[in-house]
Amino acid sequence: MNQKENIYVLIPKQNEEINLKDLEKFLKILPKERVKKYYAYVKELDKKNCILSYLLLCYILNKDYDIFITPKFKYGKNKKPYFENIKKLYFNLSHSNNKIAGAVSDCNIGIDIQEQRKISKSMIKRVLNEKELDDYLSYTKEIERKKCFCRLWTIKESEIKRRGSSVLVDLKQIEKDNIKNIETFEIKDFCISISSEEYKEFNLIQISTESLLNYFERGTLCLNTNK
Template identity: 30%
Template sequence: MSHLIEVSYVKLPLIPIQDLIPYLSLLTDEEKGVFHRYKVDHKKVEFLLGRLLLKSALSSRLGIHPEEITFCKNEYGKLFLTKNSQPSVHFNLSHTHGLLACAVTTECEVGIDVEGTHEDHLGVMKTVFVENEISYIQQQRSDEEKQKAFYRIWTRKEAVMKAIGKGFSLPPLSFSVPTETDADSRFFFYTESLAEGFLLSGAISNVVNDPTWEIEELTWSTLLEQYLPYV
């Protein structure tokens, strides 16, 4: 039997922040504080919908009310369930401008990263990529292929940093990721274009076999409709 990793993603809407205020009731006091500390509305929308997306995925997996789901963080900021009736459930959330994604699985840690791929960051390669990764990018024939290769490597690296739970406290230059295969001695990898201009990579520890990544797109209106009975 294959090991299932469920990924849900939603494109962020241009929606008046006032329309989302009723959904603040689903957040803890601490989360409400984070929401209100953001100075611009699009970051408030991103934070609130990110929590709703994550709680929706976890409540479905755990069979509990979304309001019962609360989080704590490790010293590096990675989220964990405060009360986990199923300790084998693992999850991760990622966001970039315009899109949110979360992954839920069992038995092994998971990390995901989603990035918009329009911007050219090839100039920073030497500060984040090791020699063989840079060589792989430089071997690509066109600027477009180099750009794709850059984001393939970068999203995989950040997925590893998040799976381990250290984020950028784990220097990107301290390890490498496979460029053309989907596994190494530590992780299974998955890379997929979610929508035009967005790339997602995931990493799970290789303690499981035959991983299957199930990808589902939700509309933001469908996501909010799930919570109407609770607001």
């Protein structure tokens, strides 16, 4: 398989507002377990991300692998999901606010997306080791510090997700230089990192929520897995 693979990031257009009721029509193509998860969420944003992240995954399978079945999940150690009905492919998803990142690969991967934001002292202390803290403090401008922390945070989180490790793992023990295959992208005010079991080159592809929904409204994926 081609070494170069794609990371897709779902970014709403400026002032784009998706009505939750408009998204609910896509529940018919989600597996029962995903639908159950949708109704368990309380916050509207979580409900939206539940549907959109699944649609993004289906979109990737359609576009990059010519797979047109609705994927079902099983869960491994520490509840890391994997495909139940698609063999020899791995996936990972991540979201931050209303942005969603996803990738599918022929090797185990972990992906994380985070917006750059003000960092509390307690968070810095929990995440950065001494060397990383020195690097962080070497930046004098707050915006540069935010970028530095965001890069390190996504690198660590993507590696944890690739391993399928517990969320309780000590983030200070995960060092960038010790991660074999890691790549980070920066777009405006957020970062995306992907850790892969094997060496890969990745393209970053941006897609709007509108484009994603239009794709499925054209009937590309019409299987109903809720029966």
